[in-house]
Amino acid sequence: MQDLINSRCGWAGTDELYVKYHDEEWGRPVTDDKTLFEFLILESAQAGLSWVTILKKREGYRKAFHQFDVRKVAQMNPEDVERLMCLDGIVKNRLKIKSAIANAKLFMEIQQEFGSFYNYLKSFFPNETPIVHHFKTLSEIPATSAESDAISKDLKKRGFKFFGSTICYAFLQATGFVNDHLEDCICRLK
Numbered sequence: 001m002q003d004l005i006n007s008r009c010g011w012a013g014t015d016e017l018y019v020k021y022h023d024e025e026w027g028r029p030v031t032d033d034k035t036l037f038e039f040l041i042l043e044s045a046q047a048g049l050s051w052v053t054i055l056k057k058r059e060g061y062r063k064a065f066h067q068f069d070v071r072k073v074a075q076m077n078p079e080d081v082e083r084l085m086c087l088d089g090i091v092k093n094r095l096k097i098k099s100a101i102a103n104a105k106l107f108m109e110i111q112q113e114f115g116s117f118y119n120y121l122k123s124f125f126p127n128e129t130p131i132v133h134h135f136k137t138l139s140e141i142p143a144t145s146a147e148s149d150a151i152s153k154d155l156k157k158r159g160f161k162f163f164g165s166t167i168c169y170a171f172l173q174a175t176g177f178v179n180d181h182l183e184d185c186i187c188r189l190k
Contacts, residue, residue: 007186010138017055023187029130029176033117036175037107038068041100043171044162045091051170053091060089065100070111073104099161106159121177124151132179141180144169 012022030036042061046054054061064084066072084090084097107117114120122128124147135141148169155163163171172178181188 007184009180009182009185009187015052018052021055026174027176027179027181027187030174031118033070033107033111034068036117036121037070037073037104038062039171039174040103040107040163041065041068041073043167043174044099044103045093045096046170047096047162047164047167049091057090060087064090070104070107073101074108076101076104096162103160103163106155110158121151121172121175124154125177130177130179134183135180136183138182142169145172145178147177148172 008019008022012019030039038061042054042058045057045061062068064087081094081097081101085092085094090097110117110120114123125131131145131147133141144165148165151172152163152165152168155168169178173180179188
């Protein structure tokens with residue numbers, strides 16, 4: 001077990017949920033809009049909190065936000081916001097809940113304009129391909145990038161909330177647009 005811990009990205013630690021997320025999801029390319037929408041909502045909810053806090057509430061978010069069906073989330077109303085403010089399974093932040101609903105509407109506008117949210121995102125990358133870094137230590141991994149800056153700026157211009165460049169970079173890492181698994185990580189070797 002110790003060898004596996006040492007051969008994972010250091011942030012994964014030993015928490016089972018975090019290790020499973022690291023090994024099975026983080027950095028793996030996501031091309032479907034439903035999963036991209038899920039990560040957009042979860043990363044936005046994470047602002048100011050730890051990612052493990054959000055992972056532990058992920059099932060609550062799935063129930064609260066219609067299994068991340070973007071059309072259903074976009075149709076949510078003020079009564080839904082009040083209902084969600086009483087749920088224990090999510091972060092009870094009125095601004096974040098309202099932004100999830102508003103961001104769903106904007107997400108659908110981007111889908112209409114680009115054919116998919118995935119197409120929109122990949123348009124920000126050289127040759128529309130993911131970036132694979134070759135970092136050896138966690139301290140080398142940046143908090144933002146030119147791509148996260150550009151995407152965040154464009155999304156803000158479109159009206160998105162809770163999606164600054166740092167959150168955007170975490171989103172890009174999670175969804176495989178940026179592969180920041182360390183060089184000696186078991187996920188890099190797979």
